[in-house]
Amino acid sequence: MLQQLAQLTINGLITGTILGLTGVGLTLVFGIQRLANFAYGEYLTTAAYIAFIANVVFGLDLVSSALLAMAGGALLALLLHFLVLKPLRGRGLVAMSLITVGLGMMLRNVIFLVAGPQIRSLDIDQTRVFDLGLIRISPGQALAIGIAIVVAPAVALFLSRTTIGKSMRAVADNRDLAAVTGIDVERIGTYVWLLAGALAGIGGVMLAIVQGTFNPNLGTQILFLIFTTIVLGGIGNAYGALIGGVVLGLVMELSTWEGFAGGLEPRFKSVLAFVVLILLLLYRPQGLFGKERVL
Amino acid sequence: MDIFNPVFWIFVATTGGIYTIMALGLYVQFSLAGLPNFGHVAFMAVAAYAMAILVARYGLPLPVGILGGLVAAVILAILVGVPALRLRADYLAIATVAGGEIVRYLAMNLQGLTGGPIGSIGLLGPGKIATFNGSWQVFMGDIAFYLKPIFGKYGRPDTAMAIVVWVFAFAAILVLWRMERSPWGRVMQGIREDDTAVAAIGKNVVGFKMQALIIGALLGAVSGMLLALQIGVFSPDDYQPTITFYAYLIIILGGMNRIWSVPVGAILFTLLYTGTRFLNVYPLTLFDSGERAYLRLFLVGLLLVLFLAFRPQGIFGDRRQILEK
Amino acid sequence: MLLKVDGITKAFGGVKAVQGASFDVKEGSITALIGPNGAGKTTAFNLVSGFMRPDEGTIQFDGRRTERLSGHTVARHGLVRVFQTARVFTQMTVLENLLIAARHQPGEKFGAAWLMPGRTSRREREIRREAEERLALVRLTHLTHERAGALSGGQRKLLELARALMVQPKMILLDEPMAGVAPVLGEQLMEHIKELREKAGITVLIIEHDIDLVMSISDRVIVMDEGRVIADGPPDAIQANERVITAYLGRNAGAAA
Numbered sequence: 070m071l072q073q074l075a076q077l078t079i080n081g082l083i084t085g086t087i088l089g090l091t092g093v094g095l096t097l098v099f100g101i102q103r104l105a106n107f108a109y110g111e112y113l114t115t116a117a118y119i120a121f122i123a124n125v126v127f128g129l130d131l132v133s134s135a136l137l138a139m140a141g142g143a144l145l146a147l148l149l150h151f152l153v154l155k156p157l158r159g160r161g162l163v164a165m166s167l168i169t170v171g172l173g174m175m176l177r178n179v180i181f182l183v184a185g186p187q188i189r190s191l192d193i194d195q196t197r198v199f200d201l202g203l204i205r206i207s208p209g210q211a212l213a214i215g216i217a218i219v220v221a222p223a224v225a226l227f228l229s230r231t232t233i234g235k236s237m238r239a240v241a242d243n244r245d246l247a248a249v250t251g252i253d254v255e256r257i258g259t260y261v262w263l264l265a266g267a268l269a270g271i272g273g274v275m276l277a278i279v280q281g282t283f284n285p286n287l288g289t290q291i292l293f294l295i296f297t298t299i300v301l302g303g304i305g306n307a308y309g310a311l312i313g314g315v316v317l318g319l320v321m322e323l324s325t326w327e328g329f330a331g332g333l334e335p336r337f338k339s340v341l342a343f344v345v346l347i348l349l350l351l352y353r354p355q356g357l358f359g360k361e362r363v364l
Numbered sequence: 365m366d367i368f369n370p371v372f373w374i375f376v377a378t379t380g381g382i383y384t385i386m387a388l389g390l391y392v393q394f395s396l397a398g399l400p401n402f403g404h405v406a407f408m409a410v411a412a413y414a415m416a417i418l419v420a421r422y423g424l425p426l427p428v429g430i431l432g433g434l435v436a437a438v439i440l441a442i443l444v445g446v447p448a449l450r451l452r453a454d455y456l457a458i459a460t461v462a463g464g465e466i467v468r469y470l471a472m473n474l475q476g477l478t479g480g481p482i483g484s485i486g487l488l489g490p491g492k493i494a495t496f497n498g499s500w501q502v503f504m505g506d507i508a509f510y511l512k513p514i515f516g517k518y519g520r521p522d523t524a525m526a527i528v529v530w531v532f533a534f535a536a537i538l539v540l541w542r543m544e545r546s547p548w549g550r551v552m553q554g555i556r557e558d559d560t561a562v563a564a565i566g567k568n569v570v571g572f573k574m575q576a577l578i579i580g581a582l583l584g585a586v587s588g589m590l591l592a593l594q595i596g597v598f599s600p601d602d603y604q605p606t607i608t609f610y611a612y613l614i615i616i617l618g619g620m621n622r623i624w625s626v627p628v629g630a631i632l633f634t635l636l637y638t639g640t641r642f643l644n645v646y647p648l649t650l651f652d653s654g655e656r657a658y659l660r661l662f663l664v665g666l667l668l669v670l671f672l673a674f675r676p677q678g679i680f681g682d683r684r685q686i687l688e689k
Numbered sequence: 690m691l692l693k694v695d696g697i698t699k700a701f702g703g704v705k706a707v708q709g710a711s712f713d714v715k716e717g718s719i720t721a722l723i724g725p726n727g728a729g730k731t732t733a734f735n736l737v738s739g740f741m742r743p744d745e746g747t748i749q750f751d752g753r754r755t756e757r758l759s760g761h762t763v764a765r766h767g768l769v770r771v772f773q774t775a776r777v778f779t780q781m782t783v784l785e786n787l788l789i790a791a792r793h794q795p796g797e798k799f800g801a802a803w804l805m806p807g808r809t810s811r812r813e814r815e816i817r818r819e820a821e822e823r824l825a826l827v828r829l830t831h832l833t834h835e836r837a838g839a840l841s842g843g844q845r846k847l848l849e850l851a852r853a854l855m856v857q858p859k860m861i862l863l864d865e866p867m868a869g870v871a872p873v874l875g876e877q878l879m880e881h882i883k884e885l886r887e888k889a890g891i892t893v894l895i896i897e898h899d900i901d902l903v904m905s906i907s908d909r910v911i912v913m914d915e916g917r918v919i920a921d922g923p924p925d926a927i928q929a930n931e932r933v934i935t936a937y938l939g940r941n942a943g944a945a946a
Contacts, residue, residue: 105457160676162454163400163453163457166457167609167612167616167672168668168672170402170609171609171665171667171669174668175662175665178659178662179662181658293458293461293462293465296461297462300455300458343463346458347444347447347448348447351446351447354451354455
């Protein structure tokens with residue numbers, strides 16, 4: 070039972086990092102561009118397929134493939150920003166959200182048409198297992214942990230130490246105030262898309278590695294968990310999203326631990342997350358760390 | 365199938381009518397009260413499941429099943445509405461998406477109750493085939509008998525269904541059309557524009573929004589049950605999240621602010637939908653049936669983007685405040 | 690006392706906008722609430738009108754505890770607020786803006802248009818007559834069928850005042866009614882506010898920055914600074930109050946000079 074607990078903790082931390090990193094991107098976009106990006110899941114999917122092409126079709130190693138996927142995610146985010154979302158700005162939150170819904174449907178189905186519905190996997194040895202005594206991890210998980218250990222602190226440092234990172238948080242927190250203090254909101258907005266796209270790229274690749282297999286619904290399936298993450302962290306709050314992601318990942322995995330009255334059946338993990346979301350909206354819509362806003 | 369086959373048009377009419385009812389539900393919530401419900405499909409699914417379970421598993425008569433479906437949709441509306449209606453529009457959108465996902469996950473995974481991924485056919489457990497629409501087919505057959513003198517060889521059960529669907533759709537439009545012009549509709553218009561100001565003049569905004577959510581849920585429920593009765597056997601896949609956005613496309617196609625354009629939008633959408641599915645004309649012949657599903661969803665997404673970008677007022681009408689908020 | 694506010698506190702993420710403010714408003718008075726920017730006046734309004742819930746403290750209006758009630762319930766009890774930037778329904782006509790605010794319209798229940806058309810249209814005729822009177826009062830009759838979105842800022846404020854009166858309030862809260870209003874309309878607005886008290890006996894609580902105006906119109910002045918009430922009394926006493934002069938009037942005079 071203790072072994073299961075350790076295993077679930079590791080799984081939860083991995084899922085949590087994926088949710089946290091992608092959550093940072095989604096929440097900053099929400100705060101800065103004022104739109105709920107329902108196409109964000111497809112950024113993850115696109116990146117996973119870019120990694121697939123690089124890794125499986127062209128035989129590149131996984132790390133270069135992941136880097137290419139990151140670049141691809143960032144490029145996609147920038148393209149959609151400059152070609153579609155920026156020119157259409159000012160249409161209201163619901164209209165903009167519906168536009169991203171439409172973009173997401175287009176992207177997802179283009180991927181379906183081009184790549185086909187069949188299940189894909191990146192080139193990792195799925196059969197090997199590293200036995201670390203208390204826990205056993207697959208090479209995919211090991212790689213995901215490796216990425217998490219590098220990227221998560223890097224993102225945290227970027228947000229806390231660099232000028233651009235600090236500006237991003239300031240603009241996401243209060244756009245008008247940030248503009249008054251002389252931050253170039255427009256430029257920061259562009260950087261935020263770049264960051265969000267790159268993080269979606271990392272998240273997509275990590276998800277593809279951890280799951281082992283994926284199809285064009287990869288991103289859509291996790292999008293609502295990412296939304297839950299950013300509500301948990303408080304919309305617009307980047308640190309909140311990082312922590313919220315880890316909390317959500319751990320809660321979801323640990324809920325299946327036998328120690329908790331036999332544990333929840335794993336297939337109901339997602340339902341648990343959505344119930345958490347509804348309860349949050351009921352009692353703490355500002356998130357775990359957010360402050361109450363004046364309407 | 366080709367476009368000269370009346371069976372094709374009967375199918376278009378029935379589906380278009382069901383989509384009209386579905387979109388009317390969203391019309392009440394979104395166009396009337398300004399509530400961005402991104403999980404409308406959940407009301408359809410919950411009602412269809414409640415009906416099928418009551419009929420197939422517990423052997424209750426169909427009208428009881430339908431009543432159960434309506435009750436289930438209202439309960440869901442209250443569960444989603446209580447936390448979300450006090451919040452900003454974007455939170456409501458996310459909450460309704462979550463509500464829809466919960467319903468779909470449960471339908472997929474509560475195999476004992478819902479039949480799981482294989483759907484309504486598995487309601488009685490493995491090895492048994494469950495049906496729930498027998499008495500509905502008998503009912504349609506009875507109506508078809510009276511249609512024979514008028515429609516000749518097309519006085520068939522599916523013609524009867526098309527007529528039943530449209531009678532309901534027009535009745536609903538008529539009721540709502542009058543309601544929209546009543547003091548009730550005036551309060552809804554106010555809420556759509558500025559709910560804080562409406563609260564400041566002493567109206568129970570959350571109460572009104574809840575009414576809109578529930579009425580929309582009931583219409584969604586009716587359309588969901590009609591869809592289930594039409595296809596006879598359904599699974600969680602028949603209630604995909606994208607269906608909600610079919611409803612958005614329908615009310616945007618017609619123009620947000622006219623209830624009479626909802627059926628027009630629904631028919632246009634159904635032509636796109638069924639056309640890409642059944643018609644064998646170039647360039648559709650380039651795609652096989654599996655690919656056509658993706659093509660269709662791609663087109664739905666494209667139209668959503670194009671209309672919101674270039675013609676938010678729809679094919680007819682002038683634009684309504686709601687999309688500018 | 691029509692309104693008794695006792696020790697209300699409201700914090701936003703650690704910042705206390707209002708901390709332990711207490712004040713009363715006498716029935717039939719015009720009371721002004723003044724103070725420097727950020728003193729917590731608008732938050733106090735939000736709390737009193739039920740649009741926010743205080744963290745601590747009690748509010749009593751017309752003999753009822755209201756601090757736990759929601760905004761629309763407080764409005765129904767007869768305490769109606771008017772917003773700082775006029776929130777009229779721009780897509781509706783001027784007349785409709787008033788009709789929507791009327792009370793006791795049975796037609797606002799769902800299905801009433803079908804189930805009780807007689808009662809609905811009878812009440813609608815009464816409401817319409819009342820609305821036309823109010824429009825005449827604020828001299829907007831010539832705009833009756835104009836879209837409210839086409840009105841000037843000052844006209845919108847008049848319209849919102851008329852709309853608030855449709856709710857038949859015992860007391861109204863005015864948040865900077867003069868801000869952004871042309872002087873001529875402003876004077877008219879002030880006349881209306883005085884009339885309200887004299888003819889209809891409506892109590893008025895008003896946030897206003899123009900000190901001369903406050904001193905000329907109000908019976909009583911409450912001064913807030915940093916979330917607290919620092920002075921409370923008749924206008925001339927307030928003008929002589931040392932704390933007020935340093936906290937507010939002095940600063941203001943310094944800026945004006």
